[in-house]
Amino acid sequence: MSVTAHSETKVHHEPGAPMRKAELGILAFLTTEAIFFGLLILSYIYFLVTDNRAPNASVLEPSFVRTLIFSLCLFASSGTVVFAERALKRDNRRGLVIWLIVTVLLGATFLGGQIWEYSDLFAESIIPSRNTFATSFFTMTGFHGLHVFGGLVMLSILAFLAMRGDFRGPHSSAVTCVSWYWHFVDMVWVGIFTLVYILPVLNIL
Amino acid sequence: MSDVPLIPEIKKPFYRLGEKEGLMSWVATVDHKLLGLMYMATAFLFFAVGGIEAMLMRIQLGSARNTFLSPEMYNQIFTMHGTTMVFLVVIPLMLGSGIYLVPLMIGARDMAFPRLNALGFWLLLFGGLLLYYSFVAGGAPNGGWFAYAPYSERAFNTTYGIDYWALGLFVQGIGTTLAGINFVVTILTMRAPGMKLTQVPMFVWTTFINGFLIIGALPPLNAALVMLLVDRRLDGNFFVPQSGGSSILWQHYFWAFGHPEVYIMVLPAFGMISEILPVFSRKPLFGFNAIAISTIAIAFLSYAVYAHHMFSVGLGPGFEAFFAAATALIAVPTGIKIFNWIFTVWGGKLQFTTAMLYCISFIFMFTIGGISGVTFAVVPTDWQTTDTYYVVAHMHYVLFGGTFFAVLGGIFYWFPKATGRMLPEGLGKIQFWLTFIGFNMTFFIQHFLGLMGMPRRVYTYPELTNWSLFNLISTIGAAILGLSILMLIIMMWRAIKHGERAGDDPWDGFTLEWATTSPPPIQNFDIIPPIRSRRPLWDWKHPEDPDWKRDHDGKQLSTKRSDEI
Numbered sequence: 001m002s003v004t005a006h007s008e009t010k011v012h013h014e015p016g017a018p019m020r021k022a023e024l025g026i027l028a029f030l031t032t033e034a035i036f037f038g039l040l041i042l043s044y045i046y047f048l049v050t051d052n053r054a055p056n057a058s059v060l061e062p063s064f065v066r067t068l069i070f071s072l073c074l075f076a077s078s079g080t081v082v083f084a085e086r087a088l089k090r091d092n093r094r095g096l097v098i099w100l101i102v103t104v105l106l107g108a109t110f111l112g113g114q115i116w117e118y119s120d121l122f123a124e125s126i127i128p129s130r131n132t133f134a135t136s137f138f139t140m141t142g143f144h145g146l147h148v149f150g151g152l153v154m155l156s157i158l159a160f161l162a163m164r165g166d167f168r169g170p171h172s173s174a175v176t177c178v179s180w181y182w183h184f185v186d187m188v189w190v191g192i193f194t195l196v197y198i199l200p201v202l203n204i205l
Numbered sequence: 206m207s208d209v210p211l212i213p214e215i216k217k218p219f220y221r222l223g224e225k226e227g228l229m230s231w232v233a234t235v236d237h238k239l240l241g242l243m244y245m246a247t248a249f250l251f252f253a254v255g256g257i258e259a260m261l262m263r264i265q266l267g268s269a270r271n272t273f274l275s276p277e278m279y280n281q282i283f284t285m286h287g288t289t290m291v292f293l294v295v296i297p298l299m300l301g302s303g304i305y306l307v308p309l310m311i312g313a314r315d316m317a318f319p320r321l322n323a324l325g326f327w328l329l330l331f332g333g334l335l336l337y338y339s340f341v342a343g344g345a346p347n348g349g350w351f352a353y354a355p356y357s358e359r360a361f362n363t364t365y366g367i368d369y370w371a372l373g374l375f376v377q378g379i380g381t382t383l384a385g386i387n388f389v390v391t392i393l394t395m396r397a398p399g400m401k402l403t404q405v406p407m408f409v410w411t412t413f414i415n416g417f418l419i420i421g422a423l424p425p426l427n428a429a430l431v432m433l434l435v436d437r438r439l440d441g442n443f444f445v446p447q448s449g450g451s452s453i454l455w456q457h458y459f460w461a462f463g464h465p466e467v468y469i470m471v472l473p474a475f476g477m478i479s480e481i482l483p484v485f486s487r488k489p490l491f492g493f494n495a496i497a498i499s500t501i502a503i504a505f506l507s508y509a510v511y512a513h514h515m516f517s518v519g520l521g522p523g524f525e526a527f528f529a530a531a532t533a534l535i536a537v538p539t540g541i542k543i544f545n546w547i548f549t550v551w552g553g554k555l556q557f558t559t560a561m562l563y564c565i566s567f568i569f570m571f572t573i574g575g576i577s578g579v580t581f582a583v584v585p586t587d588w589q590t591t592d593t594y595y596v597v598a599h600m601h602y603v604l605f606g607g608t609f610f611a612v613l614g615g616i617f618y619w620f621p622k623a624t625g626r627m628l629p630e631g632l633g634k635i636q637f638w639l640t641f642i643g644f645n646m647t648f649f650i651q652h653f654l655g656l657m658g659m660p661r662r663v664y665t666y667p668e669l670t671n672w673s674l675f676n677l678i679s680t681i682g683a684a685i686l687g688l689s690i691l692m693l694i695i696m697m698w699r700a701i702k703h704g705e706r707a708g709d710d711p712w713d714g715f716t717l718e719w720a721t722t723s724p725p726p727i728q729n730f731d732i733i734p735p736i737r738s739r740r741p742l743w744d745w746k747h748p749e750d751p752d753w754k755r756d757h758d759g760k761q762l763s764t765k766r767s768d769e770i
Contacts, residue, residue, distance in 0.1 A: 021317045021394050028386040028420055035424035039458060043432065043443060051449035129440030132449040139435050139443075 022173035023180075030184045033147075037188050040140045041195065047132035048205065055126050056133045057200040063117065064201055070113025071193050074148070077106035078186040081155070081179045091169030093162055100159035103182070107152045114145050140192060147185045154178045235319035237308050238725060240326050242623060244301025247330055248294050249694065254337075255289035258282045260687055263647075267680040269668045279664035280347035281366070285336075287350030288370065291470070292377055293333045295604060298612050299473040300325075300384045303412040305623065307388065309718035309725060310406045312397025312733045317390040325383040332377030339369035346370035349662060351463060352433070354444030354455040359437045368437055371430045378427050385419025388412050397717070399736040406716045406739065407490060407497070411476030414500045415469055418507065422465035429458035456515050464511035468503055470604060474611035475500065475542060478564050481618050482546055484712050485561040486553025489740060489752065489759070492545035499538035506535040516587045525584050532582035539575055543568060558712075559633035563614030566641055570606025574599055577652065592662075595655025601648045613640065613693070620697065621711045625723040626704030628696055636696065639689035646682025650675045715740040 048056075060067070080103045087095030118138075121127075128138045158178055161167065167175060199205040231239060261282050265274040274282065304322060308315055316322045339345045346366035348357040357367045392405065392413040405413070433455070435441035442450040475496075483490045490496070512520060512528040546568055555561070577599040581587045590596060620628050654675050659666060666672055710719040720742050721730050734745035738752035755761050 021390050024393060025318060025321075025386055025390045028389055028416075029382075032382050032386075032420050032424045035421065036428050039425055039428040040432075043454065046451070046454060047449065050451065053449065127439075128435060129442070132442045135435060135439075135441035135443055135450075138439075139432060139441070143431070 020173060022177050026177040026180055030180065033184065034188075037140075037143070037191075040136070040143060041191060044133075044136040044140050044195070047136050051132045053131060053133075055124075055130065057137075057196055057205070059121070059124065059126060060117075060197060061201055063120065064197060067113065067117060067193075067197055070110050071189065071197075073106045073113070074110040074186055074189055077103045077110070078183050080106060081182050085175060085179055088167055088172060088175055089170045093165070093167065096167060096175075097159055097162045100155055100162060104152055104155050104159065107148055107155070107182075111145060111148050111152070114141065114148075137196065141196075144185070144188055144192060147188070151178070151182050151185050155182065235315075235323045236727065237304050237316045237319065237322060238623070238729075240322050241301050241303075241305025243326055244297045244304060244329070247326075247333070248297035248301060251289050251293035251297070251333060252690070253694075255286050255294055256687060256690060258286040258289065260683060262286065263680040263683040265664060266666075266676050268677065269673045270665055272665075274664065276664045277344075277347070280662075281340075281345035283662055284346045284349055284352075284366075284370075288336065288346070288374070289333075290604070291350055291466070292374060293329075293336070295470045295608055296377075296381055297329055299415070299470060299608075300329075300381065302477070302612070302615060302619075303388055303408075303415070303473055304384065306619065306718060307391060307409050307412055308395065309622075309721065309729060310409050310716050311392065311395060311400060312717045312730060312736070313391065313395040314729055315395075316387050317395055318387050321383050322387055325380040325387065328380030328383070329377050332373045332375070332380060334373075335376060336369055336373030339364075339366045339373075342366075342369060351456075351459050354433070354436075354452040355446060357433060357437075357455075358445055359440075360445070368434065371434050371437075375427055375430045375434075378423050378430070381419055382423045382427075385416040385423070388416035389420065392416070397733050397736055400741075403497075404736065404739050406476075407479035407493065408473065408476030410497050411472040411479075411500055414504050415472045418465050418469050418472065418504050421508065422462050422469060424462075425458050426462035426466075429455060429462070432458070453515075453518060456518065457512075460511040460514045461508070463514060465504075465507045467603070468507045471608050472500060472503070474567070474608040477611045477615040477618075478546060478567055479549075480716065481560050481564045481614050482549045484618075484714055485556045485558055485564075486550050487556075488549060488553045489715075489743075490545070491548040491551075492541075493739060495541050496545050499541040502538040503535060506531060506538070510535055513581055513587065516581075516584050517591050529582050529584050533579060536575065536579050536582075543572060543575075558617065559628070559630055559637050560614045560617035562634065562637045563610050563617065566637075567607060567610040567614065570602055570610055570644070574602030574607055577602065590655055592660055593655035594651040594659045594661055597661050598648050598651035598655060601644075601651075605648070606644060610640075610644075613637075616693075616697075618712065619718075620700070621707030622718055622723050622725070624701050624704070625707055626700045627707045627711060628700050628704065632692075632696055636689055636692050639685055639692065643682050643685030643687075643689055647679050647686055648682070650678050650682075654679075710742075713746075715743045717741055720745070 080099050084096050084099035084103060087093075087099055121134075126134050128135050155178060158167075158175060195205070231243065234240060234243075261274060262279065265271050265279060304316065307313075336346075342365045344364035344366045346352065346369065348362065348367060348370075352367060352370060355361060392409055393402075396402070396405065432441070432443045436443050436445060436450075442448040444450050444452050444455045446452055479490050479496060509531040510528060512524065513532045516525055516528075550565070577595070580590070581596075581599070617628055617633055620626070654672070655661075657669075657672070657675075659672065666676075707723050709721065709723050711723075712719070717730075717733065717736075718725075720734055734741050738744055740752050744751035744753065750761070
């Protein structure tokens with residue numbers, strides 16, 4: 001066998017990958033995040049079942065409408081980040097920047113609402129050490145808030161880079177990955193909002 | 206053709222891989238080879254520390270009513286020994302060998318995310334340093350490596366030890382998770398052209414499955430750790446029974462991580478064995494598919510067995526029956542592997558190199574650890590032996606006699622690739638026998654101590670028949686073991702500078718890492734042999750009898766296949 005008998009294969013430095021690396025990586029990362037949040041939520045449910053002494057989720061009911069409005073801001077921001085992606089697809093950088101900024105503003109509004117809610121609870125001396133409800137509620141929503149904050153930082157960086165002229169359409173893995181992350185953070189809130197706010201108001205829990 | 210090396214030997218020392226030289230070339234590197242070696246070096250550094258801690262414990266236990274260590278110090282030492290060995294030695298060894306070898310074995314330039322790779326390493330190192338900072342911050346953690354609540358709560362544990370434990374492991378755990386993600390993506394997207402996912406070497410396959418295990422198992426640990434930190438620093442109530450919390454919840458979350466973790470620590474070792482045994486038996490791996498599929502089975506089952514660590518909690522008969530059955534079941538895929546390795550060696554032209562000796566003794570040691578493991582699936586037996594030295598013996602047979610023997614075999618096997626120098630075979634065999642004798646002397650007798658009723662984690666014991674004698678034997682064994690590891694470190698140190706030149710392919714290997722220079726150049730490969738089977742380098746060297754001209758049973762195909770050129 002001579003060297004030429006087999007077609008020698010040069011090393012691919014960037015193989016025309018059948019799957020995009022960054023997207024695959026963020027999917028794996030979000031899987032770990034989903035398990036992490038799943039277990040924090042599970043601990044909340046566990047104490048709901050075993051130790052539902054007051055103060056419990058009923059302290060959140062008076063401000064339900066307020067929380068609903070702030071939550072709708074977060075849910076809407078999932079839509080605006082999709083608009084940002086669509087603008088990128090058409091190579092419309094101005095649209096990308098605008099929709100990213102709108103997303104950041106909506107996310108920041110949600111975060112502001114969470115701070116408002118926390119300070120109200122603190123005023124009633126409902127703090128993490130109060131009981132198992134408070135511990136698991138603040139841990140779960142607190143880590144969600146931290147993730148929203150992390151998302152806002154990433155979205156702001158994207159907006160800044162886009163303003164400086166980065167991201168030529170139709171595709172950018174960075175934008176896709178941040179957008180997927182943002183949808184994930186949103187979905188976690190769908191779960192928490194349903195469990196902690198909606199079901200008690202409907203007297204299901 | 207087969208005698209002609211693919212690339213002329215490059216005589217550069219391995220630490221000059223980067224363009225920059227000196228310390229910065231290590232600190233700033235994103236090269237998987239340097240990072241892999243840094244993982245290994247970090248693991249050995251912590252191994253030395255954890256080994257010293259083990260020696261301190263063995264000295265304390267060498268005789269009855271010894272006063273060498275205070276009870277408080279003893280608690281800190283065994284906690285740090287366990288935590289160090291699990292999180293800062295075995296995991297980095299598994300990750301580091303994967304990070305070094307996987308891109309070479311699949312013919313890639315680097316990992317999928319080189320910078321993430323570097324981040325993972327530094328998180329690991331600084332997580333470890335954070336853990337050890339506890340010694341100067343008022344006392345090391347003292348709750349055992351699984352830090353059971355409520356003992357780990359602030360009411361019972363007022364120093365910052367447990368806080369540093371949780372923080373250090375959280376940081377280290379994020380690093381491990383990133384490495385797991387990197388493995389999965391690398392193996393899915395970076396394989397050399399022509400290499401199917403079913404054609405990767407077994408070490409790559411076990412590392413691939415390990416990536417999924419890490420992705421699934423590390424989040425429960427991280428969740429448990431932040432909950433513990435909330436409890437300790439924000440006066441939370443997660444694991445505090447008197448205020449409605451549940452200490453059993455900690456056990457569930459911890460072991461939902463802890464048992465998959467056991468397989469995270471052993472799957473890549475299975476892979477190493479499956480690489481080394483065939484080369485020194487001069488045969489292909491027997492039952493490749495069976496080993497590959499049983500690896501997947503182990504990964505799935507590992508999540509379904511975790512509560513066998515909690516049989517003494519009293520979880521109820523149904524719960525216990527399920528986990529007992531699952532635990533017995535996981536012995537099946539493990540047994541499949543053992544038989545396949547035996548048939549790999551069977552009838553081969555065996556070459557008893559040091560690496561081969563370690564791999565063969567791995568099979569024996571791991572089987573002993575596996576059999577004592579199955580005894581824990583029997584709930585009444587578990588109740589008798591749990592938290593005794595029987596458990597200590599069992600887990601050291603799995604982790605030291607299993608994983609670490611495989612790693613030692615791997616070091617003798619891949620050291621020439623990484624450094625371009627051979628480890629001395631003669632001294633290597635002496636080192637092997639010292640390790641083998643020292644290990645068995647230390648741990649085999651602990652089975653009996655456990656069955657005689659000696660609980661683990663006690664700082665001393667009264668004069669009971671044979672207890673002093675058996676413990677002394679164990680301590681002498683530990684001293685021999687310590688000597689053998691010291692000898693290994695000195696051997697490696699000397700071999701890096703003065704070892705015999707290895708050449709590119711000293712073992713006549715089968716897989717792609719031997720197709721490049723030793724040490725590999727910064728770009729890993731200039732040319733890659735065509736990949737048409739699981740042993741591309743064998744095919745390249747044996748054009749008269751390549752694997753792809755043989756059928757599933759190894760019979761030579763007479764007719765030419767359509768894909769032949």
